Structures are given as C-alpha cells and as structure tokens.
Amino acid sequence: MAVERPQPGSPGYALTTLESLVAWGRKYSLYPFTFATACCGIEVMGGFGTHYDLSRFGAEVVRFSPRQADVLLVAGTINYKMAPVLKRIYEQMLEPKWVVAMGACAASGGFYNNYTVLQGIDKILPVDVYIPGCPPNPEGMIDAVVQIQKMLETGAPRAAERWPIKA
Amino acid sequence: MTEGIKSVVLAKLGERFGDAIVATHSDFGDDTAVVRREQIVEICTFLRDDPALRFDMAMDLTGVDYLGEEPRFEVVYHLYSLEKKHRVRIKARVPEDDPTIDSVIPVWVGMDWYEREAYDMYGIVFRGHPNLKRILMYESFVGHPLRKDYPKAKRQPTIGPEE
Numbered sequence: 001m002a003v004e005r006p007q008p009g010s011p012g013y014a015l016t017t018l019e020s021l022v023a024w025g026r027k028y029s030l031y032p033f034t035f036a037t038a039c040c041g042i043e044v045m046g047g048f049g050t051h052y053d054l055s056r057f058g059a060e061v062v063r064f065s066p067r068q069a070d071v072l073l074v075a076g077t078i079n080y081k082m083a084p085v086l087k088r089i090y091e092q093m094l095e096p097k098w099v100v101a102m103g104a105c106a107a108s109g110g111f112y113n114n115y116t117v118l119q120g121i122d123k124i125l126p127v128d129v130y131i132p133g134c135p136p137n138p139e140g141m142i143d144a145v146v147q148i149q150k151m152l153e154t155g156a157p158r159a160a161e162r163w164p165i166k167a
Numbered sequence: 168m169t170e171g172i173k174s175v176v177l178a179k180l181g182e183r184f185g186d187a188i189v190a191t192h193s194d195f196g197d198d199t200a201v202v203r204r205e206q207i208v209e210i211c212t213f214l215r216d217d218p219a220l221r222f223d224m225a226m227d228l229t230g231v232d233y234l235g236e237e238p239r240f241e242v243v244y245h246l247y248s249l250e251k252k253h254r255v256r257i258k259a260r261v262p263e264d265d266p267t268i269d270s271v272i273p274v275w276v277g278m279d280w281y282e283r284e285a286y287d288m289y290g291i292v293f294r295g296h297p298n299l300k301r302i303l304m305y306e307s308f309v310g311h312p313l314r315k316d317y318p319k320a321k322r323q324p325t326i327g328p329e330e
C-alpha cells in the first residue's frame with residue numbers, strides 16, 4: 001500500500017487510494033477454508049497450531065463454511081469422484097477468492113498416476129499458489145498465505161481472472 | 168483330522184455334480200474347486216444347504232482378469248461355514264465375449280455389493296442382480312479400471328457439480 005507517513009509531531013494523516021486501503025484490510029483478514037483429504041491436512045493442523053501459528057500472518061480464522069471463507073486451501077489427493085464436490089465448494093465461496101494447491105497431489109496428482117486421481121486441481125479450478133512437497137512443511141503453507149498477501153499488495157491479478165487459460 | 172474334513176467338501180462336490188466340477192485341489196490346506204459357470208447357483212445352493220457342508224457365510228467374491236488366456240475372466244467365491252468351521256474357494260471362468268454369470272444373491276444376499284464391485288472393476292455381468300450398477304466409480308466413468316488392458320494413463324472426463 002502506498003502510504004505517505006506523517007512527519008513526527010505533525011497531525012496524523014495518511015494518503016492512499018480506496019483500492020489499496022481495501023487490499024490492506026483484506027491482506028490481514030484472509031479466512032482460509034481447509035479442504036484436507038490426506039496427509040497434507042496434518043501439516044495444515046500443524047500450521048494453524050501454536051508452534052507455527054499462522055495467525056501471526058493474519059489468517060487464523062478457519063472457516064468451515066465456504067460462504068465465509070476467501071482462501072480455499074486444498075490439502076491432499078483429489079480424485080475424479082471428489083472433483084465435483086470441490087468445484088461446488090469453490091463456487092459457493094464469495095469473491096474475491098484464492099485457491100492454494102498444497103502438496104504434490106493437489107498440484108499434479110503426485111505419485112497417483114492412476115485411473116481415479118485427478119491430475120492436479122488446476123484441471124478444474126484456477127490455482128493462485130502451488131506449494132511443493134509431499135507433504136510440505138507448515139512453513140510452505142505460511143509462505144502461500146504470504147504470497148497471497150503479496151498479490152494483494154501489488155494488485156497482481158488472481159488466477160480466477162485469467163481462467164480458463166486459453167492455449 | 169481337519170485335512171480329512173476339508174477334502175470331504177471337495178469329495179461331496181465331485182460326487183454330486185460330476186462334470187460341472189472342472190478341477191479341484193487342496194494346496195496348503197485351501198480347498199479349491201473350479202466349476203462351470205452355468206451351474207454356479209446350483210452348486211452354491213448345495214454348498215449352503217447340505218447338512219455336512221453348511222457354507223452359511225459368504226466371505227468374499229472377486230474377479231480376476233487373465234488377459235491372454237481363454238476364458239479370460241474368473242469369478243472367485245470364498246465361503247465359510249460358521250457351524251462346521253471350514254472354508255472352500257469356488258472359481259468359475261467367464262469368457263470375454265460373454266462376460267456373464269448368474270448372480271448368487273438368491274443364495275447369499277450379502278453377495279450384492281461384491282458382485283457390483285466385480286461388475287464395476289471388471290465388467291462381469293451378474294445375471295439376475297437386482298441393482299447391478301457401479302459401486303466404487305461414478306456413473307459416467309468409462310471402462311472397467313482393473314481390466315489388464317485398461318490404459319494406465321487413461322483420464323476420465325471431469326464431471327461438474329450435479330445441477
């Protein structure tokens with residue numbers, strides 16, 4: 001956010017634009033919705049727990065209704081049968097919303113190259129941040145939140161805005 | 168002693184059905200009978216009702232794909248008798264051009280979901296099954312994934328949320 005800081009001792013004021021003020025507010029109130037289907041979910045729990053404590057970065061309020069969340073954190077293997085459920089949950093979230101593909105399975109299907117596993121959730125959803133790892137550390141999840149905050153800060157377009165990707 | 172009792176099962180089967188029993192063996196104490204698929208319900212009813220056999224518990228039913236052999240598929244039944252405490256394995260070969268076999272639900276109602284699974288994974292059709300549809304995969308899934316010629320890299324169409 002472009003803010004002109006007042007000189008020490010002068011009356012307090014700050015100059016900004018409405019967009020960056022709203023973005024600044026959003027930046028520290030990301031409400032994650034965890035869609036944990038596999039071992040990545042355990043790392044998510046670790047990330048929200050006291051040791052790593054994602055709340056330090058302003059994303060501590062985990063919502064278990066997609067209607068109240070704005071970050072969809074997909075942690076785990078998504079198979080073809082689960083895909084419509086995930087899609088429906090994404091559609092239920094309010095704009096603006098972000099999608100994080102946590103771990104190898106959500107990002108690419110991982111080592112499940114078989115008849116039942118969706119080869120990456122980007123086949124059905126616009127993914128903003130991919131976290132590598134199998135499973136990733138909780139730091140990876142924290143980094144994903146920080147990346148989304150950076151997107152807000154710089155006004156970078158969300159993946160949903162360039163979806164579907166045209167070849 | 169138990170060895171003697173187990174062979175009684177196969178002896179009785181051979182005595183009662185003769186040519187319908189294609190082969191039998193008792194390797195490592197596992198009694199197995201390969202039977203002709205036309206008589207499967209008859210044989211299963213006999214196994215359940217005969218006072219010396221009493222196979223009252225259907226443990227499992229599964230399919231096997233012997234790609235390259237003829238007949239290609241096999242249906243395997245694992246049976247147990249709670250009363251006599253003995254087991255038997257029944258196998259029936261099913262050809263590829265007519266992958267059908269009679270349902271044994273009239274004999275053991277618990278075979279319902281096993282037959283659906285074998286149908287889902289191998290495409291073996293169980294004649295007379297009251298509700299023969301996929302149990303693990305979804306309705307619009309194409310093919311039968313445990314067949315040996317199902318391509319490993321085959322991808323399914325992604326289905327949207329139901330409207």
